[in-house]
Amino acid sequence: MEKAGIIQWLNLIVCVLLLLEAEGSLVPLTLVENAISQGAVCLDGSPPAYHFDKGVGEGINSWIVHMEGGGWCKDVNDCLGRKKSRLGSSNQMVEDIYFSGILNNDRQYNPDFYNWNRVLVRYCDGSSFTGDVEEVDPTNNLYFRGARIFSAVMEDLLAQGLEKAENAILTGCSAGGLTTILQCDNFKSLLPSGANVKCVPDAGYFINAKDISGAHFIEEFYSKVVSTHGSAKNLPAACISKLTPGLCFFPENVVSHISTPIFVVNSAYDSWQIQNILAPGAADPSDKWHSCKLDLRSCSSDQLRILQDFKEEFEKAVSVVGDSPSKGMFIDACFTHCQTLSTETWFKADSPHLANTTIGKAVGDWFYDRSPFSHVDCNYPCNPTCQNSVSDLKDHPGI
Template sequence: MESARISQLLNLLVCMLLLLKAQGSLVPLTLVENAVSKGAVCLDGSAPAYHFDKGFGEGINNWIVHIEGGGWCSDVESCLYRKDTSLGSSKQMGELYFTGILNKEQEYNPDFYNWNRVKVRYCDGSSFTGDVEEVDPTNNLYFRGARIFSAVMEELLAKGMKKAENAILSGCSAGGLTTILHCDRFKDLLPSGANVGCVPDAGYFINAKDVSGGHFIQEFYSGVVSTHGSEKNLPTSCSSKQRRELCFFPEYVSSYISTPIFIVNAAYDSWQIQNILVPGSADPSDSWKLCKLDITKCSSDQLSKMQGFKSEFEKAVSVIGISPSKGLFIDSCYAHCQTESQETWFQTHSPQLANTTIAKAVGDWFYGRTPFHHIDCDYPCNPTCQNRVFDLKDHPGIH
C-alpha cells in the first residue's frame, strides 16, 4: 500500500512539473531607459519596455522578436482611455510568462526553444507607426510608436542581435499588423547573410464592409493614421500607389514585402467578426450578441454572412502569392492569436491543417524543410479547432 501511495505521489509530481513546463517561464520587464531622451515613449511619456530570455546552445545567435497586441486608439479620447493602462504606460507593466513560440522547453517549442526570445510591449496604440513631435499640454499624450520600434531594435542589436544568424519578427493581433508593416525594416537591420522571416499572427485585418454595408474599419484605421501621424511610417512601396491610410491594411501592403513571410490567421478571426464584420454600430439591436460570443450560437443567416467574410478574407490574403518564401496557415477556427498560447501552438490537441500543427508548419517553412500554404475548408469542418467562447464581461471591443 505504501509503495502504491509513493508511486501515485511521484506520478502527481511528474504531472505538475510537466504542467509548469507547458505554462512557460516568468520573464522580467526591461525598460529602455535611454529611449526617453530620444522622445521614444509610451502614450503617457514613460519609457518603452520589453522582456528578454537569452538563448543558449546552438540558438545563441538566433532571435525571435515578438510584438504584443492590444488594438489601437483612433482619437484623443480613446488614447486617453489607454494612457493609464499597460497599453499606454510601462508604469503599469510587470513580468510575463513566455509560452508557445516563446517557450524555452524543446518539447513545447521544438524549433525555436533555445533562441534569444523577446516580447516587445505595446504602449503606443498605432502598431508602432506614429510619430508626432508636438505634445498637447492639455492631454499630455505622446504619439511616438515608430520611435519606440527603432529604440527597442537598437537596444536588441546592441545585446547581440547584430550578430543574428537566424531571426524572426512575429506578433499577435495589433502586433501581427506591426510585423507586416515593419517586416522589411526588420530584415534591413540584420546582417545581410542572416536567414530572416516574419510570422504575423492574427494580424491580417481586412478592409471589409460591415453587415450594415458601412466602412467602419476603414474609417477607424483612417482615424488611427491621422491621430498618430502614421502616414510617413507606412511602407512607401504601398503609400506611393495607394491612399496612405489604406496602407494600414495588410492586403494593400503584403504583395510588396520582399522578406519571407508566413501568415497565421483564423479565417473566422473572432476579433474581426466582432469588430469588422459586426461592430456595435452595425448591430444596434444587438441581434449578433450571442453569435459573437459563441459561434455555435449563430443562426444559419449569420453563419452565411460569416462564410461570406471568409471568402473576402481568402481573396485579401491571396495577394501573398504562392512561393516557398510565402507561407499560410489559415484555419477555420473562431479564434484570435494562436502562436503565443501553448494550447494552440504545439500540443497533442492543437489545431492542425494537413495533419500539421502551427509550430511544425512555421518551423518547416522557416528552415526550408517543407513549404506550407494551406487555407482550411468552411466552418465547422475542422475538428481540431479550439473555438473561443467569450463571457459577456470580457466581450472584446475596439478601443
C-alpha cells in the same frame, strides 16, 4: 489529512507543475530608459519595455522578436483611455510574464526555436508602432511615438546581440501581427545581410470588409488611427504612393510590396474581426449578433451564410500573399484570435491542424526550408481539431 485527501493534493500539485511547464519560463521586464532622450516613449511619456530570455547552445545567434498586440486608439479621448493602462504606460506593466508557444524554452513544446534568444516587446503606443508626432499637447500630455519606440527597442536589442543574428524571426499577435507586416522589411534591414530573416504575423491580417450594415467601419477607424498618430510617413512607401494612408494600414494593400519572406498565421473566422469588423456594436444596435459573436454554434443559418461570405472575402484578401516558397500561410477555420503564443494552439497533439500539421511544425518547416506550407481551411465547422481553441479577447480591446 486522510490518505485520499493527500493523494488529491499531490495530483493537484502535479497538474499545476505540468501546466507551468507547458506555459514556459517566467521572464522579467526590461525598461529602455535611454529611449526617453530620443522621445521614444509610451503614450504617457514612460520608457518602452520588453522581456528578454537569452538563447543557449546552437540558438545563441538566433532571435525571435515578438511584438505584443492590444488594439489601437483612434483619437485623443480614445488614447487618454489607454494612457493609465499597460497599453499606454510601462509604469502599469507587470514585472514578469510567462513565455509560451513560439517563445517557450522547452524543446518538447517548441522544438525548432526553444533555445533561441526570445523577446516580447511590450505595446504602449496604440498605433502598431507606426506613429511619430513631434508636438505634445500640454493639455493632455499624450505622446504619439510608436515608430520611435520600435527603433529604440531594436537599437537596444542590437546591442544585446541581435546585430550578430544568423537567424531571426519578427512575429507578433493581433495589432502586433499588423506591426510584423508593416515593419517586416525594416526589421530585415537592421540585421546582417547574410542572416536568414523572416516574418510570421499572427492574427494580424485585418481585412477591409464592410460590416453587416454595409458601412466601412474599420476603414474609417484605421483612417483616424493613422491621422492621429501621424503614421503615414512610417507606412510602406510603395503603398502610400498609390493609396490613402488609412488604406495602407490594411495588410492586403501592403503585403505584396514586402520582399522579406513572410508566413501568415490567421483564422478565416478570426473572432476579433467578426466581433469588431463584421459585426461591431454600431452596426448591430438591436444586438441580434450578440450570441453568434461569442459562439459560432449559436449563429442562425442566415448569420452563418454571412460568416461564409466573410471567409470568402478573407481568402481573397490573403491570396495576394502569393504562393512562392518564400511565402506561406496557415489559415484555419477556428473561431479564435492569436494562436502562436499559446502552447495549446502552437505545438501539441491536440492543437489545431491543417494538412495533418500543427502551426508550430508548419512554421518551423517553412523557416528552415524543410518544406513549404500554404493551406486555407475548409468552411466552419469542418475542422474537428479546432475543438480546443479558445476565443479569449481580454488582452485585445474592441473598437
